[in-house]
Amino acid sequence: METIDCIKTRISVRKYLDKEISDETVxxxxxxxRHAPFGGGPKKEPQLWEFIIIKDKIIKxxxxLEYEDRQFVKQAPLIIAVCADKTKDQKYKNWEITASLATQNLLLASYDLGLGACFITTFTHHKTHKEERRKLIEALNLPEHIELIALITIGYPDPSxxxxxxxxxxxxxMTHFNAW
Incomplete structure (x- = not known):
């Protein structure tokens, strides 16, 4: 698939076929x-993203449980938790941005491989979701220096x-030239 077509036609998928995704595909x-931009030029800034691959039914x-309207989370064959190691970026503290760039690569690659995916970030920015966030961090056993950026559900799209x-x-x- 051509890059621009992939960008323009990718959609969020929330219903998946009951078909496993191979470790090779993951x-x-x-x-x-990991090919996403990460700032600072070659070898100046580390790649600070980390990924948790979730296929375990109990963890899913x-x-x-933290999403009343998102039961598709447990039905997805694969969930990838995108995280960032805050200790690797003490100077700029742009770990959320660079991990988000890696997330976009992951979403586009999923689509290009014939997979559907849904990007979930409700818990990251909303003050009303503090308890939900705490439970997610606990379920994933995240150490304090690791920041949860997003959950991505992935699977073969259900055509229905x-x-x-x-x-x-x-x-x-949305476009402004030379100034606002």
């Missing part, structure tokens, strides 16, 4: 994620899922 996804059920196309703002509504 390695391919992580391999693509624990994660799904009806997906509404999102309305996108017009380019001219």
């Amino acid at each position: 390695r391919q996804l992580i391999g693509c994620a 059920e624990k994660l799904a 899922e009806e997906i509404e196309k999102k309305e996108l703002r017009e380019i001219d509504e």
Whole structure:
């Protein structure tokens, strides 16, 4: 698939076929994620992202408990928790941004491989989700210096899922030249 087509046609998928994703495919996804930009030039800043590969049914059920309207979490054949090691970026503290770039690579690679994926970040920025976040961190056994950035559910898309196309703002509504 061409890159621009992949970017323009990728959608969030929340209904998956009951079909396992091979370890080789998972390695391919992580391999693509690690090619994301990470700032500072070669070898100046470390790649600070970390990935937790979740296929275990019990752990998926624990994660799904934190999402009343997201039972698709436990039904996904694969969940990847995207994390960042805060100790690797003491100077700029841009760990969330660089891990998000790796996440985008992972989402696009999933789509290119014929997989569907859904990017979940509800727990990261909303003050109302502090308890939910704490439980997710506990379920994943994250050490204090590791920041949970996103959960990505991944699987082969169920063709019966009806997906509404999102309305996108017009380019001219969001584009400013030379200044605001």
